Amino acid sequence: MAHADLREFLETLRKNDQLLEYSDPVRPEPDLSSAAAATTNLTDRGPALLFDNIEGYERGKGRVALNVVGSWPNHALMLGMDTDTPVKEQFFEFAERWEAFPGQVEHRADAPWQEHALTEDIDLFQLLPLFRLNDHDVGCYIDKAIVVTRDPDDPDHFGKQNAGIYRIQVKDKDRLGIQPLAAHDIGLHLRAAEERGENLPVAIAIGNEPVISTVGGMPLAYDQSEYEMAAAIQGAPYRIATAPLTGLDVPWGSEVILEGEIICGRREIEGPFGEFTGYYSGARSQPVIRISRVSHRTDPVFEHLYLGKPWTEMDYTLALNTSVPLYRQLKADFPEVVAVNAMYTQGLLGIISVKQRFGGHAKAVGMRAMTTPHGLAYCKVIIVVDDDIDPFNLAQVMWALSVRFHPQHDLVTVPNGSVLALDPSSDPDGIVHKVVIDATTPISPETRGHYSHEVSNPPATAAWETILKGLIK
Incomplete structure (x- = not known):
């Protein structure tokens, strides 16, 4: 299932009818971002889009x-699974592969992005088909690249080399702006470099196979390598190569490598x-x-991520790489946790299913979620449900909220919690009240309500699900 590069994954999508190739002329703005938004608006099974006739650029x-990776079929193909694989099955497959961490990393010298190099007269507006994603963006952004930096205080520690995804504004021909939050690994690297009075070397890899793009947004520990995690998730050694100017390790199969320094x-x-x-x-x-050096393949494919009002590709990309870390962290403290769905707005809202041991147990699980590394900046709203509820099935979750949640007894408010400053409800920026909604069935010593005789599925329901799954296309 491992894909060497973006082109190989696009071919997998093509073979599975999950790639739409559009050859009519399109304008960079607003056609490209509009097409991406339209795809995710129409269906959660949408194809990837590939445009090769963009105004202002030579055909091809x-x-x-x-x-x-903007749909569940595409996400399944990234994992080497069938396009009809349910989300819950993808979640548990993702969690199982995590157990293989750290995977093996393979250093190679024959990276395809070495075909062309530019060190003078760099003009990113000529090299890349840049465009604004939304009407009021200040300019053009690169928002699905792998940004690589090293810990200046421990540069030889492979795990402390960070390969993450951060939004990058193209400010001039060879100058970029970047948002490295202080809590992120790159923020720690930059602080260490600036305390020394030094620039921070950086490599930016554009156009990558989807596993490293998924792992790049995953909340790993500071000393855990994204490349070793990518190897675990794809089930094969992950290929990397050395960027020639900075010496940083970058994905072997990238389309474009930008190298330079954060000033x-x-x-x-x-x-x-x-x-x-x-x-x-x-x-x-x-x-x-x-930026001081650009390396690129012949006729590179510029991969972009449209993001805005959910759902967009970003929500599919970050869905399980957010849910699985929370699941593992919670399960370490509470083995009764069954599954975690933190797919909504990068985990600002999460749904946790748990097999309760005593009254109040579910509320404790919900509050623990807010103190995990990811939960500190997210997990503003946590809904806890029983283990008979599939947290990925919103109809079931809404039923539990409708009949098992009592507003007087089952609402826990945590005042003035931390949250990422991008949350528009935070006031002041980065501070918000958080809430746990306990939608589980009360158990001893809580005895309220009337839950003694629940309706269950008819006895042959599971067998018929299997029969009908094979008949319904």
């Missing part, structure tokens, strides 16, 4: 791929930008990157 050059002490206004919350973020003072 400046190709743009969108919505690459020590320099800050410029970055934003506004239409974010995954469905609202524009404000303008903030952020660090600046100076």
Whole structure:
């Protein structure tokens, strides 16, 4: 199931009728982002999009791929599973593969992005088919690239090399703005470099196979390698290569590699930008990157991520790589946790199913979710349900909320909790009340309600689900 590069995965999508290739002329704005938004608006089984006839670029050059993992069938193909695999099965498969961490990493010297190199007269607007994603974005962004930095205090520690995804504003021909949050690994690297009075070397890999793009947004521990996790998830050694200017390890199969430095002490206004919350973020003072070298394949494919009001490709990409870490962290403390669905707005809302041991148990699980590494900045609303409820089945969750939740007894409010500043409800930025909604059946010593005689499925329901699954196409 391992894909060497983006092109190989696009071919897998093509063979499974999950790639739509569009050859009529399109404008960079607003056609490209509009097409991506339309795809996810229409269906949760939408195809990836590949455009090869973009105004302002020679036919076949400046190709743009969108919505690459923007549906559950595409996500399943990334995992080497059938396109009809239910979300819950994908969740448990993802969680099982996590157990193989750390996977093996293979260093190679024959990276395809070495075909062309540019060190002078760099103009990113000419090299890349850039466009604004949403109407009021301050400019063009690169938002699905793997950004690689090293810990300046421990540069030889492979696990402390970070390969993450951060929003990048193209500010000039060879100058970028980046948003490295202080709690993120890149933020720690930048602080260490600036305390030394040094620039921070950085490599930006554009156009990658989907596993590293998924892992790049995963809340791993500081000393855990994204490349070793990608190897575990794909079930095969992960290929990397050395970026020639910075010496950083980058994905072997990337389409484009940008290398440069984050400039020590320099800050410029970055934003506004239409974010995954469905609202524009404000303008903030952020660090600046100076690009000194570009390496790229012949006729590179520029992969972009449309994000805005959910659901978009970002929600599919981050769905399970957010849910599984929370699941593992919670299960370590509470073995009774069955599954975690933190797919909604990157885990600002999460649903946890748990097999209760005593009254109040579910509320404790919900509050623990808020103190996990990811939960500190997210997990604003936690819904806890019984183990007979599939947290990925919203009809079941809504039923539990309707009949098992009592507003007087089952609402826990945590005042003035931490949250990411991008949450538009936070006031001041980064502070918000959080809530646990206990939608489980009361058990001793809680004895309220009338839950003694629940309706169950007819006895042959499971057998008929199997029969009908084979008949319904």
